[in-house]
Amino acid sequence: MRIAIVGGVLLLVGAAAVVFGVLPPEAVAELAGRVVPILVFVVAVTVVAELADEAGLFRVIAERLAGVARGQAILLWLLVLVLATASTVFLSLDTTAVLLTPVVVAxxxxxxxxxxxxxxxxxxxxxxxxxLLPVSNLTNLLAAEHLGLHPLQFAAITAVPALVAVLVTAAVLFATRPRQLLARFEPEAATPPDDRVLFRVAAITLAVLVPLLVSGLEVWIPATAAAAVLVVAFAVRRPSALRGSLVPWQLVVFASGLFLAVEALHAARATDVLALIAGTGDGPLELLRLAGVGATSANLVNNLPAYLALEPFADxxxxxxxxxxxxNAGAIITPWGSLATLLWHQRLVAMDVEISWPRFMLLGLLAAPLVVVSATLALAYTA
Incomplete structure (x- = not known):
């Protein structure tokens, strides 16, 4: 609810900018044309992920992984690492934070x-x-739309730094928890899905959706179709699962408010000072400078407004x-660095798992610079 309140306040700020002539209505219309399809995608893919989870798809996948690990925590962790990466790449970071967290805790x-x-x-x-892909993060969707890049063109540029970012993250995670990750455990027996029909529909829907998300179609189209298929299936088999909370309205309000408020700041030329900080050029030092400014800004104010404020200077x-x-990769220091982190924490609280924010931030201070510097240098020398 708090993020919805913040989003509502930001919407009021943006509306005031329009009323007082700071933000022209034409700029608002242009912004809406750019972000509405993205928000439709976010809503649709969230509904898909929630209903797939309700069908037991993610739980079955996780239990199969536990069986494959054969009692070795390190293998289980590596399998979770692969699952988290795949979920993030194809279904977005928020989906991973919301749906995979309870699975791995269980x-x-x-x-x-x-x-x-x-x-x-x-x-x-x-x-x-x-x-890696436009669908992986809301900022990526904005970036791909800004430059008119096909998903495969986008992936061609991001592939090496994306791989490096994951590998460095994995190395830091293992280095900070070696004893726990080298333990052994007794796997429990897997449980079958409650409704095999819904399980199969969800599995087939996701199997069809994933390649369509990189096909070149506007991503909101296949995501909306997939959501419609699952909604119909649940309306027939389990209508009680179709509740209003499936729609991430708080996220939509929050993101809409951020978009409008940052556009108002641009119109008022309040972000011009960032041009001096962000610099210019494509050399390694210049790219490290821009990435560093992006990571710092994301951890200060959240990655969405940070991206929007700095986008004009990444030409x-x-x-x-x-x-x-x-x-994206640098927003792992503060709890508010990304919406995914806030959603992740909500799920942990609901499952009675305590996280020390000071320790979380200290670990983030260790990992974020290593990940950002490594991935940026990989970009500089391969792009």
């Missing part, structure tokens, strides 16, 4: 090992693993990806 509880390494893996990979694909490295 897995850790069943295995009688600490949930903290698995929970940290989920939230860090949700952020640092969100570089080519390479600089834009450097900015994305900063605002």
């Amino acid at each position: 897995l850790a509880a069943h295995a009688r090992i600490s949930p903290i390494p698995f929970a940290l893996t989920t939230v860090w990979i949700a952020n640092t693993g969100s570089l 080519d694909p390479v600089r834009l990806v450097a900015l994305l490295i900063g605002v």
Whole structure:
């Protein structure tokens, strides 16, 4: 609810800017044309993910992974790492934070090992693993739309830094929790899905959706179609699951308010000073400078407004990806660095898992610079 209140306040600020002539109505119309399809995608893919989880798809996948690990925590962790990366790449970081977190915490509880390494893996990979495709992060969708890049063109630029970001994140995670990750556990028996028809519909829907998200279609189209298929299936088989909370309205209000408020700041030329800080050029030092500014801004004010404020100063694909490295992979220090982190924490609280924010921030201060610098240098020398 708090993020919805913040979003509502930001919407009022943006509306005031329009009323007093700071923000022209034409600029608002142009902004709406740009972001409405993205918000439709966010709503649709969230509904898809929630209903797939309701069908038991993610739980079955996680239990199969636990069986494959054969009692070795390190193998279970590596499998969770792969699952978190795949979920983030194809279904977005917020989906990973919301749906995978309870799965990995439950897995850790069943295995009688600490949930903290698995929970940290989920939230860090949700952020640092969100570089590869436009659908992986809301900032990526904005960037791809800004430059008119096909998903495969986008991936061609981001592939190497995305891989480096995940590998460095994994190395830091292992280095900070080696004893817990080298433990052994007794896997429990897997449980079948409650409704095999819904399970199959969800599995087939996701299997069809994933390639369509990189097909070149506007991503909101296949996501909306997939959501419609699952809604119809649940309306027939389990109508009680179709509740208003499936729609992430708080996220929509929050994101809308951020978009409008930052556009108002641009119109008032309040962000011009960032041009001096962000610099210019595509050399390694210039890209590190831009990525560093992006990471710092994301941890101060959240990655969405940080991206929007700095986008005008990332005027080519390479600089834009450097900015994305900063605002995506670097937003793991403060709890408010990304919405995914806030959503992740809400799920942990609901499952009675305590996270020390000071320790979280100290670990983030260790990991974020390593990830951002490594991924940015990989971009500089491969783009």
